[in-house]
Amino acid sequence: MTGTHFNYYHICKRKLWLFSNGITMEHTSELVYDGKLIHENSYPQRPEKYEEIEIDGVKIDFYDTRNKVVHEIKRSDKVESAHEWQVKFYIHVLERNGISGVTGILEYPTLRHTSKVELTDDDRKTIARIEQDIERIISSDDCPPVINTGICRNCSYYEFCYVAEEQ
Numbered sequence: 001m002t003g004t005h006f007n008y009y010h011i012c013k014r015k016l017w018l019f020s021n022g023i024t025m026e027h028t029s030e031l032v033y034d035g036k037l038i039h040e041n042s043y044p045q046r047p048e049k050y051e052e053i054e055i056d057g058v059k060i061d062f063y064d065t066r067n068k069v070v071h072e073i074k075r076s077d078k079v080e081s082a083h084e085w086q087v088k089f090y091i092h093v094l095e096r097n098g099i100s101g102v103t104g105i106l107e108y109p110t111l112r113h114t115s116k117v118e119l120t121d122d123d124r125k126t127i128a129r130i131e132q133d134i135e136r137i138i139s140s141d142d143c144p145p146v147i148n149t150g151i152c153r154n155c156s157y158y159e160f161c162y163v164a165e166e167q
């Protein structure tokens, strides 16, 4: 399980299922491409300051080892709670590996906005519950239904979910 699973779980269960079952459209999405450019261009000094780490198969792009801070860079804050849970999951994975006192910072460079992320005791219980729910959803034979919300227009699966229906 990765931070992307936690992110998608909070955005759309169908997206979570499609992604987890090997149906990926990210390479066709301009928004995802944009997001990658933001990563590469917003903080050109970042790779020297922070480390990319991989722990339990989970990749964290920007980790400030000295201050124990996970930095996560996003394009838009439309789904901020999904981003928060992604960072909380990273903090949880670090804790699980004996690294305590970690916090996170969500950064939206194009919006000039940042927000602090902390993992509470309630969050720890919620993460255990979410992990079980994610396992249940992705191992099901049934793909969850489309959610028909404003988020869909910016989703890499939009054509997959709606175009056939519209035609």
Ligand code: SF4
Pocket (backbone or CB within 6 Å): 011, 012, 013, 014, 015, 018, 145, 146, 147, 148, 149, 151, 152, 153, 155, 156, 157, 158, 161
């Ligand atoms: S287009 Fe909408 S329903 Fe389809 S995966 Fe994306 S968010 Fe979910």
